[in-house]
Amino acid sequence: MNAQDYTDIISLCDKAIDMLDDFFLSKCEMDLRLVKNVAFIFMDERKIRTDVLDSIPVPMRADFSRCVNHINNVCSYTIYPRKNSETEAIYNCISYIKEVINHLIEKINTNKKHITVFYSWQLSTPGKYNNYFIRDCLQAAIKEINQLIPIEERDQNHNIEVDSDTQGTSGSPHIFNTILNKIDTATLFIVDISITSKKTCNSNVMLELGYAIKTLGFNNIIMIFNTALGSLDDLPxxxxxxxxxTYSFKEGDDKKQATKYLTSLLKQAISTALQ
Structure with a gap:
């Protein structure tokens, strides 16, 4: 889920809370469909989705699960008096879900102050001409950009950092969910869409790119392509x-010249995207 999803959930929670307030004042009838819609967003059939639980802070996870499951399973309630233990439980559960989602929104907004570039790389192309080469040029470009940031802003977490795959996560995290969560909070998404030996794009990279398009939009995406491996006409x-x-780098080429070119290209692209 991304910031827009969370905002939509908050709006739905507010509608349910307003309905319950009116219900307690006998201004309307209970709308169980609206109540259950709050839970439906988080469900995969009868279970809470794994990616949802992974995004919830551990101290909040158990109570969040209890609240979502409770309102998902509500089928009936005691109507007299209208404000009773059952209807208050529904109200409290929705209020807690809203509190958790607000916490996640605040976390995203905090992360946005810290500029993160997520790099989506592939194993289907030679690392020394693509993955590692692009990463080195990306690091060099960001180092140059960071040096242009005023010292006082560097102290306010305005430095740019590169992130990728499950880098920086502890234990044995779910790889795909971790990547999606990182894309959700990234400022920019840089992706190597170079053609593989099969004359197609790497499937994992395409999946991550598709999610980034939905989450961040093309304005926050920089696509990199090594023309030494194929033509842009081969792309979808x-x-x-x-x-x-685009850049071109293959065996026998001048690495120093290629590095200078791609570093400059990335520096310009990142600087433009952050304006």
């Missing part, structure tokens, strides 16, 4: 109709 139409940053 929906991608080649967008701006793609």
């Amino acid at each position: 139409f929906d991608l080649r109709s967008q701006r793609v940053s």
